[in-house]
Amino acid sequence: MNAALFFGGAPEASASAPGRVNLLGEHTDHNDGYMLPVATPQRTEVALSLSHDGHFHFYSATLDSHVTFAHDSSAPPGFGSYIEGCIRLVQARGVAVPPLRVFCQTNLAVGSGLSSSAALEIATLRALRNLLGFDFDDVLLAQIAQRAEIEFAHVNCGIMDQMASSLADPDTMLFIDARTLEHRLVPLPAGTTLIVIDTGVARKLAASKYNERRSECQEAARLLGVKALRDVTDMAAVEALPEPMRRRARHVVSDDLRVLEAIEGIDGARFGELMNLCHYSLRDDYEVSIPELDALAQALRDQEGVLGARMTGAGFGGACVALCRTEYAEQAAAAALARYDSRAGNGPRGRLLIPVPHEGKENDESI
Numbered sequence: 001m002n003a004a005l006f007f008g009g010a011p012e013a014s015a016s017a018p019g020r021v022n023l024l025g026e027h028t029d030h031n032d033g034y035m036l037p038v039a040t041p042q043r044t045e046v047a048l049s050l051s052h053d054g055h056f057h058f059y060s061a062t063l064d065s066h067v068t069f070a071h072d073s074s075a076p077p078g079f080g081s082y083i084e085g086c087i088r089l090v091q092a093r094g095v096a097v098p099p100l101r102v103f104c105q106t107n108l109a110v111g112s113g114l115s116s117s118a119a120l121e122i123a124t125l126r127a128l129r130n131l132l133g134f135d136f137d138d139v140l141l142a143q144i145a146q147r148a149e150i151e152f153a154h155v156n157c158g159i160m161d162q163m164a165s166s167l168a169d170p171d172t173m174l175f176i177d178a179r180t181l182e183h184r185l186v187p188l189p190a191g192t193t194l195i196v197i198d199t200g201v202a203r204k205l206a207a208s209k210y211n212e213r214r215s216e217c218q219e220a221a222r223l224l225g226v227k228a229l230r231d232v233t234d235m236a237a238v239e240a241l242p243e244p245m246r247r248r249a250r251h252v253v254s255d256d257l258r259v260l261e262a263i264e265g266i267d268g269a270r271f272g273e274l275m276n277l278c279h280y281s282l283r284d285d286y287e288v289s290i291p292e293l294d295a296l297a298q299a300l301r302d303q304e305g306v307l308g309a310r311m312t313g314a315g316f317g318g319a320c321v322a323l324c325r326t327e328y329a330e331q332a333a334a335a336a337l338a339r340y341d342s343r344a345g346n347g348p349r350g351r352l353l354i355p356v357p358h359e360g361k362e363n364d365e366s367i
């Protein structure tokens with residue numbers, strides 16, 4: 001069903017928001033640290049109109065799934081939880097939100113670790129802001145979206161994905177300080193382009209391992225006597241921690257330092273090196289990589305023009321990102337994908353996400 005059919009005409013308000021690809025600073029947000037994502041060119045679109053039957057009606061064209069519930073009850077688990085969470089949290093801030101018809105669709109790869117959930121939340125909040133005229137700023141939208149994800153979708157996330165979806169763009173990095181929410185745009189190294197390829201591996205263990213790592217980081221901070229790992233200055237004390245806290249903390253502290261170095265305006269070669277180091281640290285110290293992510297990152301690194309590559313997002317599946325000299329990007333992406341797909345057996349196959357494949361652009365349907 002398209003939007004015109006769902007609304008029986010034009011919607012009263014609409015908005016869109018991107019996903020994110022993180023370049024440096026992974027698993028640092030829940031340690032009050034620093035990160036450096038960009039937005040995806042792919043976006044999620046949400047359109048709204050008032051509902052006149054006392055019920056909320058949500059329709060995802062991407063999933064071809066319809067959810068209906070009375071205004072005083074709640075959405076069943078699934079994509080509706082993200083939308084309902086945003087609505088309820090806006091209501092909790094004193095905005096009267098009437099029953100609505102909500103239509104959403106995305107050209108983001110769902111489940112590739114590019115934060116399609118944050119994109120849905122931010123697009124929903126922007127559409128609500130357009131419809132109802134409240135004046136919440138983009139940082140507050142990110143904070144509400146994060147609460148929606150935690151309280152309604154029961155995902156214990158940090159703030160990076162929602163900040164990136166709300167404030168980043170695809171061509172410039174967004175520096176974020178998770179403690180203060182200070183943020184600013186930082187240019188990509190001159191003459192470089194990003195490549196993003198999905199491993200095709202669904203992120204099964206991600207949620208349970210994410211929470212386990214969070215607890216280990218909290219324990220490391222407690223043992224070090226700091227509020228969060230962002231406050232660590234004494235690396236010798238980190239090295240003296242019991243395992244696995246030593247390695248978890250070493251990843252977080254070193255990745256914060258990589259972000260702080262990267263925003264000083266380093267060249268592409270050094271930036272690429274930092275991305276490689278970030279991957280090795282996530283693989284060996286934080287232990288959230290899997291063989292497919294390692295193989296894909298290496299396939300990318302082996303291509304001419306690629307300056308560095310790493311897994312991006314929470315891990316245990318999802319995508320890799322590489323920084324590439326612009327003139328090599330197209331051929332490097334194709335060759336890395338072919339190399340990854342040529343591994344023995346019937347393993348998962350890769351999928352090029354950025355640069356956006358030509359067919360993807362042609363198939364885009366706007367609301």
Ligand code: GLA
Nearest residue numbers: 026027157158159160313314
């Ligand atoms: C997920 C979470 C983010 C962040 C990343 C890891 O995407 O939603 O808050 O913690 O993992 O950097």
